[in-house]
Amino acid sequence: MNEKEVQELYKNDAELQLIDDEPVSYDEAAIKEDWVKAMKAELDSIVRNNTWTLTQLPPGNKAIGLKWVFKLKKDAKGNVTKHKARLIAKGYVQQKGVDFEDAFAPVARLETIRLLLAIAAKGNWLVHHLDVKSAFLNGELKEEVYVTQPVGFEVKGKERMVYHLQKALYGLRQVPRAWNARLDKSLKELGFSRCTHEQAVYKVHNPSFILIVGVYVDDLIVTGSSEERIHEFKKKMKSVFDMSDMGKLSYYLGIEVEQTRMGISMKQEAYAEKILKMAGMSKCNATTFPMTPKLQLTKDEDGEDADPTLYRKIIGSLRYLIHTRPDLSYSVGAVSRFMQSPKQSHFAAVKQILRYVRGTVGYGLKYNGGGDDKLFGYSDSSYGTDVEDRRGTTGMAFYYSNNLITWSSQKQKTVALSSCEAEFMASTSAACQALWLRNLISDLMGEEAQVVKLFLDNEAAIALTKNPVFHGRSKHIDTKHHFIPECVERGQVCVEHVSGNLQKADILTKPLPRVKFAEMRSLVGMDDLHKDVNTTGESVGPVLTEFTGGKRCKE
Template identity: 60%
Template sequence: MAYDQNEEFDSPQDLNGSDHVPVNSPPSKETSPPSAFSSPRSRVQKRGPMLPDSPLIRNESDPAAAPEKTFDNTPIQGFKNLNEVYDLLLTEGEPMNFSEAAGKKEWEEAMRSEIASIERNNTWKLTNLPAGHRPIGLKWVFKIKRDSKDQITRHKARLVAKGYVQQHGVDYEEVFAPVARLETVRLVLALSAQRGWTVHHLDVKTAFLHGELNEEVFVKQPEGFEKKGHEEKVYKLTKALYGLKQAPRAWNLKLDGVMKDNKFTRCKLEQAVYTKHSRNSITIVVIYVDDLLVTGNNSEEINQFKTQMRQRFEMSDLGLLSYYLGLEVSQGNQGIKITQTNYARKILKLAGLAECNPTKFPMEPGLRLTKEDDSREVNATEYRKIIGCLRYLTHTRPDLLYAVGYTSRYMQTPRVTHQQAVKHILRYIKGSINLGICYPRGGEGTLMGYSDSSYSADQEDGKGTTGVVFYFNNRPITWLSQKQPTVALSSCEAEFMAATSAACQAIWLKGLIAEITGQEEAQVVIKVDNKSAIALMKNPVFHGRSKHINTRFHYIRECVEKEQIKVEHVSGEEQCADILTKALPKLRFAEMRKLLGVEEIEESKT
């Protein structure tokens, strides 16, 4: 009995606990023959049993496991630090409602602090309910705040309005409020690292309570804090509360007014970025709801901005940026490093794979998944939860983007084969937990893009995948991997459509950089590995090869003609976006990952 010589395994337990029949044992009817592993698809379908307690993967009857030869290969779960054990013993978790929090010192103190903050801000006024109005209920929400090391920092109680009962046109109108894109945050970090600036982190306490309301909104008295003798009265809001539909917009308008009073200018291409230019200094502020990132070349201007903000709001100065929206940031003399190591560990723990066997690439090369196959359906909610977590992890891990995007196409009715592909991604994360991006100090600070496409990669609908990555100072700041909207009739057309997506991103990026730095817009170079597509971009004449292409994809021709972008050819071996369009073999993947700019980041000791 011999295995296929082309089959490769990392170890005898490469498939994380799969059962291998001994070579000298006779084959059984229940056991699949070794030749079933000859194709990527069969390798996904025929893997061994999963960990029995995994919330992500529940295999009650695995087709590859012989009933009489099932072993318990559950790995040792490891040990917990004594401080973590004390936290588990002393902390009873987060209360679900007021009755569970009542009587507990830390939560009662948190609720009193919240009420004091509301009253200090003159958020409401006790009054009788006018006829024809309906009061909105309030609810206590409790949260244990932790740092990047999962240590408890404080207990937080938030009074939230039940905004779902509001009616449009009655007690709210507009609700939209912009926040900074994470690609903008990466751009600002890369720019700060290149110029040797430090990035500071500010937090506005009870930010939504500062937003001023234009509508008449009445709320009930909060549970546990009713005014004695006036229990029948309600509060009329003069400022917003968390949970109201218009609260984010009201806060954003308030903050926008304060920033303009301090002589800051709002960027036209990114509404959540403000800049202030003087003769020899520049200050940049990036806003994400109540978190403010501040950087610039003049420390006095930054300190002055902090003082101005403290005069208007109750602020927390968190010092140099170290943790932001799940991103772990390390600032030093060599530059700025970003990673999501602790977030990746939380995903593995959530999936029950914290002690799984690692692998060296996220997806089998040549893997072909389908929406309908012979495997059974799995828990769609758990599948979508893990996919959502993985998508957020791609904010510092572009090497995961294609695999995560590919598996996210099957969230409607996920099956075992799709689940096994997700498990492979998690095993790769286990083996590459410390990967991230390092933005170096110094350099020219040029912007360059790469565009690539896979032709007819999806066998079900014939659509290809677009891959785009842009570098600032030779490090990635934005990346894209998505299915193309239309079917391409040739690889040339597929590359043409991918390059158009890259051109749109290039125009936005170069405009944003010019707006932030105050410099003139520079021409952006986009590298494409298809000469026919390049010729099609530079040829303004419509002919048989281009007349059927959707009109919106010809935008790149106008950009090339106006010299806003420049398209150049690059060999396939140096095409950085190749890793975003298909699953690559192990060695090729390692080479492309390094070329992409993802590298090992040393974990902080603090």
Template identity: 45%
Template sequence: MEEEIKMIEKNNTWELTDRPKDKEVIGVKWIYKTKLNADGSIQKHKARLVAKGYSQLPGITTQTFAPVARLDTIRALIAIAANKKWKIYQMDVKSAFLNGYIDEEIYVEQPQGFIAKGSEEKVLRLKKALYGLKQAPRAWYSRIDKYFIDRGFRRSLSEPTLYIKSQGNDTLIVSLYVDDLIYTGNNEKMIQVFKEDMMKTFEMSDLGLMHFFLGIEINQEKEGIFICQRKYTETLLKKFKMKSCKIVTTPLVTGEKYQKEDGSQKVDGSMYRSLIGSLLYLTATRPDIMFATCLLSRFMQSPSQVHYAAAKRILRYLRGTKDFGIWYKSTNDAKLVGYTDSDWAGSVDDMKSTSGYTFSLGSGIFSWASKKQATVAQILSGSGIHCSCCNIKSSHLA
């Protein structure tokens, strides 16, 4: 807590002032979190002072949207780095939202445990954003975006959190996910200059080579880069008491059809939704369960025993494949290849079709989706999906 307050004061985030008569004063509270490493061990205990942004009035605070990197972009960056044999590095911005400038006049209460003696009735006027404010994400993104543009980076037109800097034959690519940065390039000196400038401008944590990002385990080798979510899979099996379940070889029963009203008894919706949500997060590195998970997500409003049994079957499949992930092999012949396919009137409930696609760069797939179409189609055409493009292999991290 003291470290958080020191960071806020060092950043000149607020100033003590008299309580305004015509302005709303927003409350603050402490949030505590334990950050873990990829192996589940404790990395550090963290205290964060946040504003009670939910008390801000709607319609007054409008500049709140801030983009984050898509997982497709992050995987594409990994695929590019693997193909070109580049190293990927990672940095974390300490108290990132405290770096964002705000234009509005905003007041917050003094934090519990750190109330100034003799000034108990005074409040704090914010000069910069504070975690919890609706403006905070937008303010931080505006600040970091300006930083990159001022230093000669080009922002991607299709991905506003991807920045590219070129100097002759040298290239530096940076991807931003809120306060986490991953960066790669073909010139180590250029990378080092960028890192030093970032650490000089912001309070940064240098995490070295990228090895754990958004719950994804990354293993960088000379032959390529392997990504998986083995630890998360083990946690998922433990959470739903499936660590000793019988293993199956497919996520779904081949040819099985599912519908909203199947005649079986209804089950606890909250547990089912928790399971499906966890599986959707796992699809970040497991395209092999994408179709099954998206299919079963259609029944989250009123799941039945049949739906829940099908979802638990995915867990049984995962127990036998928990070391699986995606291998991006280093190669001199990297081609961008896409496949698409669709069933026809596959949904029993409304006769709508389900479409899917995959894209690979070099040896590894980096983008995929499975989605039910919005309208009923009479005729469908498309190329078949070549399953080998997924390039799924067993982990050698064990």
């Protein structure tokens, strides 16, 4: 295959760079010194951890094969920071119930991570980042597992022998569960307790300080009211695990985090640039809105087919970008409905989103310090907007101390017969999220659960939540949607009216005109983080204020 054919096969520069920089086999890596050093470092880590012992394979047992996987570690700017070689077991040959029992391990939700950052910003706490080196090697196995010797590092004269694993190895199906169990045991020995409402978050409550730890596989973020206690925690963790202290949190799961005395900001600028490069739209013309107002996307069965692989790849990348870009939630959700059989009309809508990303690549969320510890949310719904099945879209957004922590834009599963019914169903979904957030915050902060204010712009839906009379307009509504009146009756949620012009969830339910879209984006809390920097380098973004129009809830 000549060079021209290779370039035709791999259409974008990112894939060509992947071929050039990251070996796909041991033979390719063995000729480069950096990768040889990385492989030796991986084996040294395995030996230091007492992961395996060399032995003869017992009769009736089968050894699992191993393979090398190579990865370049890069920072937010794309600079190479480390050559990483990982020895992986071919766990796909294992059978559940025979070779292992449990494979599940909890990780913190991204919305939980945002909540932790909002709590830290509110209390002016620093957030620290720890990385466990070769985390999965610390998991203790209960099963008898044998693996072959790694390619290129066989023991001379003992090539037919195998390794008996005492501890976990990457690639085994039971490894995530084993590592989580080991970490859970270690954190509890240090005095932490696991949060009831988020299994990947641990906390310590003391009359003089609070410490909170969020876990995402081998990445730990820790924050709290005492810097001295945080440093003590780091030292204790380093005595248990081989860890890297990354200092203040600055880059986490593709999210760029900046901590200043004014607050905490989050964006995915580098990731957005990668998406544009992958789609071949790095130099496209920018636009100021992600979707044409009143655009009605349909299945378009007679339309020209689009490349389904590229379409799904772009959509999947955009969905991860939503973690700091609520302004993209509705538009990306709308084009996600056609991944099974994408057409050129759908791809045109995706290109419009990418052009908007190009023009707003530096946008993100800013969490300001201070605040009142209050949790409140907005719920909205469109009515019959989908021309295919006439279902609406539910939008919700929740704020903690005036900082946006979670949002959602989802197509409703039931066809509503009126705008009141659509708003009522949306408010029920929002109530479920509100209960989880209030309980999680109460658990993390050691405080009594607060009443959550939920703002709606439909008076009829508000009346129905407060007085669930089964009259002609509501008797047919599914029982599950009558959950919110119980929440209101128990004093867990308080529903209030808000003007449609101040309904922050409106941007999550439909494509808005460009001027209205810009207004709602700013109202939600999105801004260009490039311009919010003063001469001292401190962020100076606008401080959001809570609107509490209408009748007040009882405190």
